Amino acid sequence: MINFCQFGAGRIGAIHAENIARHPGASLRVIVDVDPSAAQRLAQRHGAAVGDAGSALADPAIGAVLVASSTDTHADLVEAAARAGKAIFCEKPLDLDIRRAEACLAVVGECRVLLMVGFNRRFDPNFARLERQLRDGRVGRLELLAITSRDPYPPPIEYVRASGGLFRDMMIHDFDMARWLMAEEPVEIFAAASVLVDPAIGVAGDVDTAVVTLRTRSGILCQISNSRRAVYGYDQRIEAFGAKGALKAENVPLSTVEFAGADGIISEKPLPFFLERYAEAYRRELDHFIAALDSGTAPVVGGTDGVKALHLAEAALQSLQTGRAVAV
């Protein structure tokens, strides 16, 4: 039985709290949040206490920490938890600044605690199935990967301003997927991007539509496309092409109901956004973290994965600014 302290009682925090609470091998003990009433509500729902970071990390009964607070607090909390000897699950990213993230990783390394980073998509049942079949050689040698990732609508402009930009905030998930599925590091990256969805995003110094090309040493190519808007719902698809065929993972529809009418055959839109699409992924991600703790093995997504995805985001930005492919 692992006792958790969770930092963050927001939207993602609510998901993690529920998954900890329902897990037979875990117990949600303490919720910490800058907003005491949010902490209170979430704690109450799951029979946990409201606490502060200092006491929680000092409490020897707490075995694991889940960091789902705002991005700018991640690195400090991870370091503090590492120094307190706790196992850590941290929402991505460790930090928007790559040096800060690396410094944080160094501390984790010194403290020899387990750290898992929240790249939830690896735990989506559909993507996990595709990855397993890739590993099993169903398409033979992988030659080309295409990742489509489109949010249903852009985030609030204040969120955009603090987000670190589309590459660090949104495409970072796709960079992780690309690394995971190609099973080989990219050596070159090229990015192109536009502001097409909302001029305010451009004013905030960001882009809202972006495509990236990756290339690995052995020559595998990867195309990623991102948009901050898809009126038909959250668009999350992957195609992988190889010598023996192609695999794709399609969107998950709201239901299997289809209407045939005078205007065509209408099937359901994809699940609306990440809370719905990745509900099962969040559960499996936490299961994996707890299983890793139980067995003392490294989780499949560690701190290094977080930093490597950040490196790709940085390189994408640099490519965008220089109009060149950037070596990674």
Next chain:
Amino acid sequence: MINFCQFGAGRIGAIHAENIARHPGASLRVIVDVDPSAAQRLAQRHGAAVGDAGSALADPAIGAVLVASSTDTHADLVEAAARAGKAIFCEKPLDLDIRRAEACLAVVGECRVLLMVGFNRRFDPNFARLERQLRDGRVGRLELLAITSRDPYPPPIEYVRASGGLFRDMMIHDFDMARWLMAEEPVEIFAAASVLVDPAIGVAGDVDTAVVTLRTRSGILCQISNSRRAVYGYDQRIEAFGAKGALKAENVPLSTVEFAGADGIISEKPLPFFLERYAEAYRRELDHFIAALDSGTAPVVGGTDGVKALHLAEAALQSLQTGRAVAV
């Protein structure tokens, strides 16, 4: 908070027990089963006690009873629970004998307790969505309904012998779906059937492949087809045709992954059987029962629905024996 006593610790019982246990408005208190070790295992998993029918029904703390024991015990347990003033959720059927089922219903009526029958498919999110759209008039007036229901493999022959036959055991679900979706009672039924899957089923006096035609007073037609075998997985589909178009609910695939290879484009099979396909339906069904209890309203599937579906099963058998359409 409603305290449950559950009868039956088998395969379906395990599902119901978990759904009661995870429900915030319910508490699983007592498990009763003829096999004490099965009762013990299930009780332990959910922090419940093992008990016997007498004490459990006598316990004023128990507010609701869930009957998931073997079919031949349903009617007695329902009557006992009704007399003890408990709300009752009973797996289908109330009894294979229609007179016994009707007598049981009479007792429930006298005792004025709430009774819900486990026609779980009404709570499948896909079928529920189709039904809602039918009610909302999306296809206009309903003209024709087609229900396909195929099990992945036949049950053990001992099960077949005790099952009351395909119409009472398997197609009874489709009869309920037909009544629900047509929102009108059938007045005529015709059945044809064969033994094609396993001769032993014929020896046991049953059929394994069957088709039925229903007709309502206003002329709506319904085609049902059943088979005890579908090597590609549990096949559960509905099509509804009307003046303004058609609605269909397709099978739910194992995942959205698709493989394109030299032999074709291969997508996933449907979820393998009812435990997987109707997992969400079982949860929603229990939610509905508890919500009905809380609000004091009648559940959408009452004892009468159980008896009416049984009447259709009887009439189907009679049609099969006489080669005539049978008036209902």
Next chain:
Amino acid sequence: MINFCQFGAGRIGAIHAENIARHPGASLRVIVDVDPSAAQRLAQRHGAAVGDAGSALADPAIGAVLVASSTDTHADLVEAAARAGKAIFCEKPLDLDIRRAEACLAVVGECRVLLMVGFNRRFDPNFARLERQLRDGRVGRLELLAITSRDPYPPPIEYVRASGGLFRDMMIHDFDMARWLMAEEPVEIFAAASVLVDPAIGVAGDVDTAVVTLRTRSGILCQISNSRRAVYGYDQRIEAFGAKGALKAENVPLSTVEFAGADGIISEKPLPFFLERYAEAYRRELDHFIAALDSGTAPVVGGTDGVKALHLAEAALQSLQTGRAVAV
């Protein structure tokens, strides 16, 4: 090179004329029609002459006759052509009256000429592919067949009155498909039907929505459903279930274009009606007729097939009137 005389210059006639004209092994010589201007237009388009039945059948240069005139003329023309020693392609049905059709067949038999009946659906590339896979044992032993056949809109009421009714006019195609795909004769038939699309069809003594159950001696079951209306387009589908799996042939969409928008994912409707859906089938059907003539072998759809389908239509009507399954 086979020289054709064609009877009938209407909608179906125009298709056949074009297919004869484009065929490298055939030449369209004469068009005969009760409407001389229709005959003139069609003849001119294909460089044929307008003629009359007597001279055309007396002309030794004419080797084959294609009968696409109105149904009530079929039997007489087929007999005349047979007596003139011509090979005959006749649109279905030979006659609405089964005795007349049988008498006609007898004449054909005596004259020992080749006769092919226009059950065009056997030549649809999709259905032909499904049939081939059935024959090759892909689903193992066939157990259940489901045929869905829905016209986009009802025919004019005068057409309904002269049509011989839905079973002889529309479902006759499905009876032929059932016989062909089951590769075994039905021994029992049950029909249920309603007037749901247009009351005028009921006033004309016909039905517009109908379902039929067939059963063969070995126990194969077949469900057919027909409607005179499908606002989403011509609905022509088949499913075949067997011991090793299921085959289905879906509708052919207008294009592969799909739109994902705020209201769902909208794909194209099926091809609108038989002229579009069966364009390729009409071509292949004629190719088959000419190939049969060239090789001196019997075509896959002969006069007997026409009569057997009519017998099923008669039996369906009788079942509808008596409420009983009818032995065939």
Next chain:
Amino acid sequence: MINFCQFGAGRIGAIHAENIARHPGASLRVIVDVDPSAAQRLAQRHGAAVGDAGSALADPAIGAVLVASSTDTHADLVEAAARAGKAIFCEKPLDLDIRRAEACLAVVGECRVLLMVGFNRRFDPNFARLERQLRDGRVGRLELLAITSRDPYPPPIEYVRASGGLFRDMMIHDFDMARWLMAEEPVEIFAAASVLVDPAIGVAGDVDTAVVTLRTRSGILCQISNSRRAVYGYDQRIEAFGAKGALKAENVPLSTVEFAGADGIISEKPLPFFLERYAEAYRRELDHFIAALDSGTAPVVGGTDGVKALHLAEAALQSLQTGRAVAV
């Protein structure tokens, strides 16, 4: 009635010859080919004569010339035909050398003859429908375009050597599609490529797997991916994303038949290669050429389109060599 002289009696030539022959407004008079027996066979099949370039172009009865000979002969033939005052349909490309192609265009311009270039995909019914819906604003403003184009298997290595390379030989079609669908010229292009299918292709100085990013002045982004191998068949798909939704054109399957078996649900592969997939496109392309001639209007794909696509191919090569985005 337009009389054609056709240069080239190979695989593509056979298609064009048949389409000319079946066209009511055209007559195939002369076939010219370096291989006299190939010319003879094709001429015989369609009742044409075998001729030589000089006499054919001197013949005033010839109104139009179709150039389907080997690529290195295109520019000379087009110029000769232009000087002879013939309307010209030329298979892509005009020439692999862009200066030669431009010089050729200049001659055509001076001679004021009609020239159409064979970008057949614009006439594919599915892509044409997608384009029409884009033009009609169905997705609102276009933001992102994704073009997938994969051949089933690589061409012979001698073909590769003479082809001008993947960008000029294969992706040139996709460059034309991109220009056509974006309705705006790319201003920037980036290419990445690998040799993954066959090392011999690399030895020949070419690549076999390539991805390209285009960007227009207004910011529309386009991703193209090409491979010389797809074991599941000819893969030709387009997705277009915009403010109001997304359109996609899927592959055309061999048939609509689907098999559900123990290994999954298997649907048909795409049509095997361009002869099958674009059969209808070739027909419509020729119809368009003849209609343009008849009406005296410019065809939708002129010589400039051929040159602009070549410019993109050149820029892609330059990008590949420099690792930079190249301004166009």
